[in-house]
Ligand SMILES: Nc1nc2c(c(=O)[nH]1)N=C([C@H](O)[C@H](O)COP(=O)(O)OP(=O)(O)OP(=O)(O)O)CN2
């Protein structure tokens with residue numbers, strides 16, 4: 238049976254946002270301390286026995302999150318046309334990290350963004366044959 242490895246890291250950032258057309262309190266400007274979870278999966282390890290270095294994945298995630306940290310997310314170019322909901326934030330992080338880490342035997346599987354201890358959104362990549 239083919240096996241699958243999974244590596245997971247967590248990071249976080251604090252930012253403000255407002256959800257346009259939400260028709261509720263979240264339409265008002267407010268903030269969260271988001272927790273971010275990144276999951277990488279793959280079928281082969283390198284010569285060192287690792288799928289992806291925790292440190293490398295954390296560094297890349299933290300560098301990306303610096304773009305969002307202590308900002309008004311609605312001002313970020315990625316959220317000009319779509320609301321900075323947890324779903325869209327997860328997709329943004331997923332797409333950027335996929336560019337850096339995806340290969341034939343390794344890929345970003347999903348990114349979860351926790352707005353609070355009890356509310357989270359997750360974006361999954363759907364891999365098709367030939368994806369790298
Ligand atoms: N699916 C989603 N639903 C909501 C999102 C989102 O990004 N994705 N975002 C919000 C708002 O950002 C809001 O700030 C958070 O809403 P909510 O958790 O409902 O509100 P509270 O933090 O006040 O939590 P309580 O449990 O109600 O105290 C809304 N929905």
Ligand SMILES: [Zn+2]
Nearest residue numbers: 254263267269
């Ligand atoms: Zn919010």
